[in-house]
Amino acid sequence: MSASPASIAPAAEAGETAGEFVISAPPAPSLPVAGTARRFPVRRVYCVGRNYAAHTIEMGHDPDREGPFFFQKNPDGLVPGGGKFPYPAATSDVHHEIELVVALARGGADIAVEEALSHVYGYAVGIDMTRRDLQAVAKKAGRPWEVAKAFEHAAPCSAVAPAAAIGHPDRGVITLDVNGEERQRGDLAQLIWKVPEIVSCLSGLFTLAAGDIVFTGTPAGVGPVVRGDRLRGQVEGVGAIEVEVV
Numbered sequence: 132m133s134a135s136p137a138s139i140a141p142a143a144e145a146g147e148t149a150g151e152f153v154i155s156a157p158p159a160p161s162l163p164v165a166g167t168a169r170r171f172p173v174r175r176v177y178c179v180g181r182n183y184a185a186h187t188i189e190m191g192h193d194p195d196r197e198g199p200f201f202f203q204k205n206p207d208g209l210v211p212g213g214g215k216f217p218y219p220a221a222t223s224d225v226h227h228e229i230e231l232v233v234a235l236a237r238g239g240a241d242i243a244v245e246e247a248l249s250h251v252y253g254y255a256v257g258i259d260m261t262r263r264d265l266q267a268v269a270k271k272a273g274r275p276w277e278v279a280k281a282f283e284h285a286a287p288c289s290a291v292a293p294a295a296a297i298g299h300p301d302r303g304v305i306t307l308d309v310n311g312e313e314r315q316r317g318d319l320a321q322l323i324w325k326v327p328e329i330v331s332c333l334s335g336l337f338t339l340a341a342g343d344i345v346f347t348g349t350p351a352g353v354g355p356v357v358r359g360d361r362l363r364g365q366v367e368g369v370g371a372i373e374v375e376v377v
């Protein structure tokens with residue numbers, strides 16, 4: 132017997148769903164905002180690849196300034212404010228990548244470099260968790276990176292610090308400790324592509340909107356995590372994030 136519209140209708144009549152949507156609407160992802168109980172709603176999560184020369188070299192690439200490249204994570208992969216990071220499936224080599232995150236208050240297309248900072252709401256500290264083994268396979272086969280970058284809980288991110296409170300940091304130490312031992316260290320001044328250039332370039336590829344956030348790339352020192360590890364990331368003048376691998 133094949134399903135017909137008539138055989139589907141009774142479920143709705145029985146009140147199994149309510150309101151506008153035929154199934155429960157997924158929760159809207161958001162981040163805490165430093166200094167307030169209000170939250171920053173997240174629309175999209177963009178990421179910049181290879182944006183510090185020392186990290187580019189450690190990954191086996193030439194750090195010439197060819198132009199930024201981008202990938203995305205899923206907004207529902209955020210771990211808002213940090214906390215527990217469940218070790219993901221299908222990997223035995225999950226790496227930490229500490230990054231400055233930019234949160235947009237306004238969007239647009241073809242945003243000029245000189246205008247870009249006026250679109251920024253604030254900044255946060257994120258960890259671009261990466262299934263490095265799956266990324267290596269994808270790179271070798273010329274396949275997309277989603278399996279390496281867009282899995283569940285792949286984007287721990289601190290509270291957003293409003294630019295109105297902290298300004299627009301273009302220098303400042305960025306570090307990540309694992310179990311109290313420093314693993315990553317860099318300075319925002321070492322970003323190959325600066326925040327205004329990132330926002331401008333990205334807006335030429337995608338129409339940006341309020342609620343978009345951008346992970347801006349990681350300094351050198353990326354490495355694996357194991358269950359039980361405690362990660363603490365910090366960006367001078369922006370904030371900090373703590374994550375426990377469970």
Ligand code: MN
Pocket residue numbers: 178179180228230259346348349
């Ligand atoms: Mn990254």
